[in-house]
Every structure is written in structure tokens, then in C-alpha cells.
Amino acid sequence: MQAKVKQFNVKLREVKKVKDDIFLLSFQSSHIARVAQPGNFLHLKLQSTILRRPLSIHKIENNLIYILFKVRGRGTKALAQKRKNDRLDIIGPLGNGFKIKKGENSILVGGGIGVAPLLFLAQKLVECSTFNVQRSTLENIILLGAKDRKEVVCEKEFKNLGFRIKVATEDGSKGQKGFVTDLLKKQLMAYDLELRTHVYACGPKGMFYQISKIVKQYKDLDTQLSFEQFMGCGLGVCCACVILTKAGYKKVCQDGPVFSLKEIY
Amino acid sequence: MNLAVNIGKLKLKNPIICASGTFGFGDELKRLVDFSSIGAVVSKTITAEPREGNIPPRIYETDCGVINSIGLANPGVDSFIKEKLPALGRLKTNHIISLGGFSEKEYKQLVEKLDKQDKVDAFELNLSCPNLGKEKLISQSQKLSSDLVKGLRKLTKKTLIVKLTPEVTDIVKIAKAVERAGADAISMVNTYFSLAIDIETKKPYLGNVTGGYSGPAIKPMSLYRVWKVANSLRIPVVGGGGITDYKDALEFLLAGAAAVSLGTINLTDPNAAKDILSGVKAYMDKNKMKKISDLRRSFNG
Ligand SMILES: Cc1cc2nc3c(=O)[nH]c(=O)nc-3n(C[C@H](O)[C@H](O)[C@H](O)COP(=O)(O)OP(=O)(O)OC[C@H]3O[C@@H](n4cnc5c(N)ncnc54)[C@H](O)[C@@H]3O)c2cc1C
Ligand SMILES: Cc1cc2nc3c(=O)[nH]c(=O)nc-3n(C[C@H](O)[C@H](O)[C@H](O)COP(=O)(O)O)c2cc1C
Ligand code: FES
Numbered sequence: 190m191q192a193k194v195k196q197f198n199v200k201l202r203e204v205k206k207v208k209d210d211i212f213l214l215s216f217q218s219s220h221i222a223r224v225a226q227p228g229n230f231l232h233l234k235l236q237s238t239i240l241r242r243p244l245s246i247h248k249i250e251n252n253l254i255y256i257l258f259k260v261r262g263r264g265t266k267a268l269a270q271k272r273k274n275d276r277l278d279i280i281g282p283l284g285n286g287f288k289i290k291k292g293e294n295s296i297l298v299g300g301g302i303g304v305a306p307l308l309f310l311a312q313k314l315v316e317c318s319t320f321n322v323q324r325s326t327l328e329n330i331i332l333l334g335a336k337d338r339k340e341v342v343c344e345k346e347f348k349n350l351g352f353r354i355k356v357a358t359e360d361g362s363k364g365q366k367g368f369v370t371d372l373l374k375k376q377l378m379a380y381d382l383e384l385r386t387h388v389y390a391c392g393p394k395g396m397f398y399q400i401s402k403i404v405k406q407y408k409d410l411d412t413q414l415s416f417e418q419f420m421g422c423g424l425g426v427c428c429a430c431v432i433l434t435k436a437g438y439k440k441v442c443q444d445g446p447v448f449s450l451k452e453i454y
Numbered sequence: 455m456n457l458a459v460n461i462g463k464l465k466l467k468n469p470i471i472c473a474s475g476t477f478g479f480g481d482e483l484k485r486l487v488d489f490s491s492i493g494a495v496v497s498k499t500i501t502a503e504p505r506e507g508n509i510p511p512r513i514y515e516t517d518c519g520v521i522n523s524i525g526l527a528n529p530g531v532d533s534f535i536k537e538k539l540p541a542l543g544r545l546k547t548n549h550i551i552s553l554g555g556f557s558e559k560e561y562k563q564l565v566e567k568l569d570k571q572d573k574v575d576a577f578e579l580n581l582s583c584p585n586l587g588k589e590k591l592i593s594q595s596q597k598l599s600s601d602l603v604k605g606l607r608k609l610t611k612k613t614l615i616v617k618l619t620p621e622v623t624d625i626v627k628i629a630k631a632v633e634r635a636g637a638d639a640i641s642m643v644n645t646y647f648s649l650a651i652d653i654e655t656k657k658p659y660l661g662n663v664t665g666g667y668s669g670p671a672i673k674p675m676s677l678y679r680v681w682k683v684a685n686s687l688r689i690p691v692v693g694g695g696g697i698t699d700y701k702d703a704l705e706f707l708l709a710g711a712a713a714v715s716l717g718t719i720n721l722t723d724p725n726a727a728k729d730i731l732s733g734v735k736a737y738m739d740k741n742k743m744k745k746i747s748d749l750r751r752s753f754n755g
Binding site: 190192194195196234238239240241280418419420421422424425426427428429430431432433437438 | 475476477478482483485486498506507510511512513514515518519520522524527669670718720721722723724725
């Protein structure tokens with residue numbers, strides 16, 4: 190377990206509905222703000238469930254920690270019903286996050302609620318590139334994929350960070366009709382690949398598999414993927430959360446949730 | 455107030471034990487957890503050879519319990535001795551090492567390799583893991599359990615705790631046989647066989663199909679078995695199964711357990727031992743009890 194991990198009892202500053210079944214909550218924590226890396230997650234204790242639930246850090250602003258989540262089952266439903274000033278028991282920040290590659294084009298790929306950790310990543314990418322002389326030639330892009338327009342969130346936030354945004358919805362109700370991986374394919378073809386590019390993605394497993402097929406033809410392209418698995422402890426002690434990698438089973442809570450694509454596919 | 459309890463030769467500063475598989479090998483949680491409230495930690499079960507464990511998903515939550523099928527994932531005894539054991543012994547708790555084998559020979563190997571290690575305070579023989587795809591668990595057979603314990607008893611003077619499955623017709627009979635074979639204590643219960651199916655996909659939720667059931671759901675069944683065994687044996691019983699707060703722990707201690715084990719609750723609250731111990735202390739204070747065994751004596755069953 191990493192030294193930065195602590196248990197907190199925080200007071201919620203806000204819980205608000207963003208759209209349909211997607212909610213945003215925030216609380217203050219200077220410790221998490223100081224030590225968290227993009228891709229890290231928090232393990233939340235909820236009265237309605239036995240085990241904790243893992244949720245990513247969505248963004249950090251002025252010591253305020255944000256979580257963006259979609260209601261799926263018992264736990265997230267109870268979380269959506271929390272109100273301002275309610276207390277929440279959390280453990281974190283947990284896991285190995287995204288490694289930021291400086292001096293490269295960044296393509297972020299978010300499938301559905303998988304966009305959640307990518308905003309914090311975008312914040313850090315922008316922070317890092319302020320010191321980068323090559324800045325002007327580099328591009329930050331976010332590709333957002335969703336079932337329909339109701340699932341497309343955070344466009345404004347990415348825009349404010351200077352990201353180019355492209356959207357694909359399965360039903361065509363917003364952006365291009367189709368999958369986010371179609372956007373990725375096109376984007377990669379458009380690049381002059383002598384300029385190095387890095388892909389960061391979070392979303393469903395099916396999306397990762399499609400990405401793995403697309404990036405295969407680009408030898409120099411590095412891709413990091415943030416995986417999900419059902420967890421027990423979240424602390425690396427119970428071995429519940431493994432996924433199969435080329436080097437055997439690895440723990441999503443400790444070795445991940447972010448893995449290099451080459452480790453998996 | 456004296457909270458100390460004896461389990462065989464092992465003296466625990468208090469009766470709260472963190473159960474196997476829910477607390478790592480011993481010291482992983484040291485930055486997050488106050489070990490002064492923990493009487494002993496039982497390591498994740500260690501086997502003779504390294505084990506990758508079962509196909510994921512390995513954990514599923516029901517309304518009131520947790521099904522797991524970890525499959526004894528562990529690095530094997532040699533790697534445990536080299537990489538995990540040196541770190542133990544620095545914390546103010548006792549370390550009980552859980553052993554799992556597929557034959558008598560393997561159990562013997564494990565005991566022989568670990569018996570000379572000072573940092574091993576006691577052994578817990580896991581004769582009850584439901585996640586190995588075996589037809590029968592060792593602790594489902596009186597003869598297999600008894601023969602195994604007899605054989606291992608000759609190899610070590612360290613405290614030998616035997617962990618039983620609740621999945622038998624007559625657990626008292628098995629426990630008595632294990633006592634006669636030379637065990638110093640009984641640990642119970644391990645998880646119950648279980649299954650959960652996703653009706654959308656028509657597939658089991660767990661990669662391994664079946665798993666072991668733990669958590670709040672199993673408490674009444676486990677308490678019943680601990681009560682039966684504790685009142686039929688002379689050796690101490692480490693009792694648990696579904697303990698989530700100090701009241702649950704008190705029920706087990708009233709029913710006759712010499713100490714209690716916390717499993718699933720550690721996954722949610724790594725510091726559960728602390729809250730449970732302070733709740734037990736407050737209760738004993740209120741009831742003017744001076745030692746843990748006063749609880750057992752006060753039961754009006
Ligand atoms: C590292 C990490 C970061 C995450 N970050 C976010 C985030 O930022 N935002 C977000 O919205 N979500 C995030 N998730 C997903 C989130 O953790 C889940 O949506 C949440 O745990 C669901 O909990 P619940 O109690 O609401 O649903 P549950 O009651 O747990 O049910 C959810 C669904 O999963 C099924 N299910 C449960 N257990 C199993 C099993 N063992 N095998 C197969 N199916 C099962 C259920 O049947 C149900 O359909 C993250 C997950 C991980 C691992
Ligand atoms: C994730 C998990 C892993 C476990 N691994 C082991 C193990 O390796 N060896 C063992 O003897 N018991 C193991 N158990 C069983 C527990 O030690 C305990 O006996 C059981 O869960 C019942 O107690 P509880 O309801 O308090 O969890 C495991 C339980 C869980 C939930
Ligand atoms: S959830 Fe326990 S090891 Fe990852």
C-alpha cells in the first residue's frame with residue numbers, strides 16, 4: 190500500500206445532477222489535492238452496500254475533489270441521494286494512475302462514464318505542457334463516445350482547458366453516428382506520425398479491444414488504459430480485483446487501474 | 455480489565471483476530487491500521503507452490519453477504535519466507551500463518567519450512583477452502599482431518615489451530631476428532647458454498663462459477679455452530695463468520711468463543727478491530743466484567 194493512502198471522513202460540499210443519471214459530487218481535501226495523480230481512485234463506504242465502491246477522481250480545483258458518477262446499482266444510487274453536508278467515509282487516493290508523457294500529442298478517449306478520470310488527466314496535461322517549449326506544435330484532443338446525447342458530458346470543461354473535442358454517439362443524436370473508436374481511427378490517420386502521439390483511454394472493455402486493434406499498426410504509439418474490476422479491499426490485500434495480463438493476473442486496485450495496452454493485448 | 459486470552463501456547467493481548475485472506479500476509483496495511491487493537495493477524499493462506507488464483511471476477515456482493523472465489527492466490531511458501539516474513543514481527547500483534555495443501559505431504563513441507571521461523575507465532579491449518587474445485591474438503595472428513603493433524607502435531611511445538619468448514623452434517627464430531635488428534639484450537643467458520651447467476655446473460659457472476667459466502671448473512675448459522683462446538687470441546691474456539699460490529703463479536707464471545715475472527719468487515723473497514731475492541735471493552739465495563747471468559751460464563755443459554 191502506498192504511503193499517500195489515508196482514510197478520511199469528509200463533509201460533502203455538493204451533490205448535483207449533471208444529466209439524467211449522471212451526478213457530480215465534491216468535498217474538500219488538501220491531502221488528496223496534493224498527492225493525487227490522474228487515474229487514482231477513491232474507495233467510498235456507503236450505508237447501502239457491504240463492500241466499498243471505487244470511483245475515480247474527476248477533477249481537482251482549489252483543494253476541492255470532484256467525483257463524476259453514473260447510477261448503476263445499489264451503491265451509486267445511495268450516493269446520488271446524498272446531500273450537501275452529509276459525511277462520507279473514503280479511503281484514497283488509490284492505485285497507479287496515468288503516466289503523463291510530455292512533448293507528445295495527447296488523444297484522450299472516453300467511453301460513456303469512462304470520461305470521469307480523463308478531466309483530471311486533462312488538467313495535469315495542461316499543467317505540464319505550460320512549461321513545454323514545443324507547446325505550439327502539440328495538440329490535445331478528447332474523443333467522447335456515448336450511447337446517446339444524454340451520456341455526453343464535460344464538453345465545456347475540456348474546451349476551457351484548450352482541448353479539441355469530437356463526439357460520437359451510437360444513435361447519432363450528437364456528433365458523428367458510430368463509435369468513439371471510429372473517431373480514433375480517423376484522428377490517427379490525420380496525424381503526421383513522426384510527431385509522437387500518446388493515447389489515454391477509459392471506458393468499457395469492448396472499447397479497449399477495438400482500440401487495441403486500431404493502434405496495432407502504429408509501432409511508436411503508446412496507449413494507457415484505465416480498467417475496471419469488482420473489488421474487495423481496494424488496498425491490494427484480498428486479490429479479488431485481478432485482470433489477466435500477459436504477465437499473469439494483476440490487481441486493478443494496486444498494479445492498475447491504469448495499464449499500458451501492451452501489457453494486456 | 456484483562457483482555458488477554460490464550461490460544462494454545464499463544465498469548466494474545468486481546469481476543470480480536472483478523473481472519474485469513476482479508477488482511478494480506480500481515481503488515482501490508484500498517485500505514486492505515488492501528489495494530490495495537492489487533493490480537494493477531496492470520497496471513498492469507500500459503501501453499502507449497504505459488505498459485506495464480508481463480509478466473510475473475512472473483513467477488514460478488516449480494517444483499518447481505520459477499521461471495522468470493524479468490525482460489526488461494528499466493529506466492530508460495532519459499533517466496534513468502536523470503537519476501538513477506540522478514541517484515542513481520544515489527545508490529546505489536548501476533549502472526550498466525552495459514553497453511554493450505556493438496557496432500558499430507560504438502561502440509562508437512564509447509565510446517566517443516568516454517569516451524570524454524572521465529573516470526574511465525576502459530577499455524578492455522580486451512581482445511582476448509584471451498585474455492586479449489588475439489589470434490590471434498592479435508593475438514594468434511596473426520597478421518598482425513600484427524601490423520602493430518604496427528605501427522606503435523608509431531609512436527610511442531612507451535613500452536614496448531616485447525617480451521618473448519620461449516621458445510622458438514624455434524625461439525626461437533628469433526629471438531630472432537632481434531633481435538634483428539636492434538637490440535638490446540640479450532641477456528642471456525644470458513645465460508646459456505648454458494649452461487650450467483652446473472653439472469654441477463656444467464657451466466658454465473660463469478661469466473662470460477664461458485665464461491666464461498668461470508669459477511670452478515672452467515673452470522674446466525676456460524677454463531678450456532680460456534681456455540682455447539684465451544685460447548686463440546688476443551689480446547690478454545692476462535693469463532694466468527696459475519697461479524698461486523700462489537701455486538702456481533704459479543705454474541706460469539708457469549709456463545710463460548712475464546713476469541714473472535716473478523717473477515718469480510720476488514721475489506722470495508724480495515725480499522726474494524728479497533729471499533730469492535732472498544733465496544734467490547736465498554737460492554738464489559740458496564741457489566742462489571744474483568745476478563746474475556748466472564749462473557750462466556752454470563753451467558754444464560
Ligand atoms: C478504478 C475504478 C474507477 C471507477 N471510476 C468510476 C467513476 O469515476 N465514475 C463511475 O460512474 N464509475 C466508476 N467506476 C465504476 C463504479 O465503481 C461502479 O459503477 C460501481 O461500483 C457500481 O456500484 P453499484 O453499487 O451502484 O452497482 P452494483 O450493485 O455493484 O451493480 C452494478 C452492476 O454490476 C453487476 N455486478 C456486480 N458484481 C458483479 C460481478 N462480480 N460480476 C459481474 N457483474 C457484477 C450487477 O449485477 C450490476 O448490473 C470505477 C470502477 C473502478 C474499478
Ligand atoms: C476475500 C476473502 C478471502 C479469503 N481467503 C481465505 C483464505 O485464504 N484462507 C482461509 O482460511 N479463509 C479465507 N477466507 C475466509 C475468511 O477467513 C473467513 O473465515 C470467512 O470469510 C468468514 O468470516 P466473515 O464472515 O467475517 O468474513 C476468505 C474470505 C474472504 C471474504
Ligand atoms: S480489491 Fe483487494 S486486492 Fe484489489
